Amino acid sequence: MLTETFPLYCDGRPFTRRFANDHGWTDRKLAALVRDGKLRRLVKSVYVDALAPDTIELRAAAVALIAPKDAVICRETAAWIYGIDGLALRDNDRFPPIDCVQPPKRRASRLTLSTGHSQTLLPGDTVEIESLRVTSPVATAIHLARHLDRPFALSAIDLMLHTGFVDLSALRAATTKYPHHPGIVQAREVIRYAEALTESPGESWLRLRLLDAGFGRPAAQIPVKGRHRDFRIDLGYPEPMEDGRRLGLEYDSDLWHSAPGDDIRDENRRNELAEVGWHILPVRRLDIWGRYPALELAVGELLGIQPKLPRRW
Incomplete structure (x- = not known):
């Protein structure tokens, strides 16, 4: 039952848009409750009280409301159920279709869009x-690694x-x-x-860009x-370059490096690292995506290695 007298809407269980409509809640009311922070959308057309704890069980229950009854949930949807939200797969599509396998065809499909892949x-x-x-966590990881584009497959597995x-x-x-x-x-x-x-x-x-360019595997989270103070560098090559410095690379995301004052903070950090022999190359999203290999050329010049070009992706 939907009522505003309970501690949690629907006792904290997920419910569908149709269920809400059948119990007198219009789409406008649902939108208002989401806007006011009282409800949150879990997957397309499924809502839950905003105070309900976000658990694997809650996510699975939400998907079960709209998935075919005989389906096995797989790929990106399975990863989401396990709490893997940071795959960066749907930046502009917050609620992607449900990935599932339905017997007897045993093919991965989506409720509104077929993937076209055998699973x-x-x-x-x-x-x-x-x-x-x-699908189990290991099977989900293997399916993602097989079927996603290489950069997204790697970020998912990582x-x-x-x-x-x-x-x-495993x-x-x-x-x-x-x-x-x-x-x-x-x-x-x-x-x-x-x-x-x-x-x-x-x-x-x-x-992946560095590996594809033939620079060798960089060390991760270098202390x-x-x-x-102490630092951790995202990626780097600890072996000294010809000038005696070491090369570090840091991915400066739009989210954490675009606010006022971020440039000054980042410059101070790079200056402090330079004092102890590290040359830090900041990398932004546009340096990674696209066909122009400015990143590879810059790293190649510093390491004295000719990069493998053109870019593969």
Whole structure:
């Protein structure tokens, strides 16, 4: 029941737009409750009280309301259920369609858009959460690594490793279960490049750019003791360059490096790191995306290595 006298709307359980309409709540009222911070949308057309704790079980229950009853939830939707929100896959689409596999076709599909990819489910690939069948964390990671574009596949795997939902040895072992499946060659490469210390999708994409350019694998989250404080550098090459300095690269996201005063703070940080022998190359989103290889040329000049060009993505 929907009532405003309960401590939580619908006792904190997720409910659909249709359910709300059937109980007298118009779409305008739903929108107003979301705007006022009393409700939040979980997936398309599914709402929950804003005070309800965000759990794996809650997310699974929300998806179960709109997924086909015989479906196995997979890929991006399965990752979302596990709390992996930072895949940077749908920057302009907050509520993507539901990825699922439906027997007997055993093909991955979306409620409003077919993926067009075959999705094989092997024994042990599924778990049950709130009566909803979902691909296991390891199977979800393998499916993402196989089917997403390389940069997004890497950022997805990095995040799943960073949050502890999967471990690298389990992923490596799992790739042997799909010896001839589409995308498995990419999945093996992505898992080989993966790094659990990664803290943002931008760091994943930056590492992939460096690897594709032939610079070798950079170290991640490098601890540096400054003269007045300690630092961690996103990525870098600790071996001294010809001038004796070491090269560090830091991904400056639009979110954390665009406010007034950020430029001064970042410059002070780079100056302090320069005092202890580190040359820091700041990297922004536009340096990573696109065809012009200014990033590779700059790193190549500093390291004295000719980068592999053109860019692959």
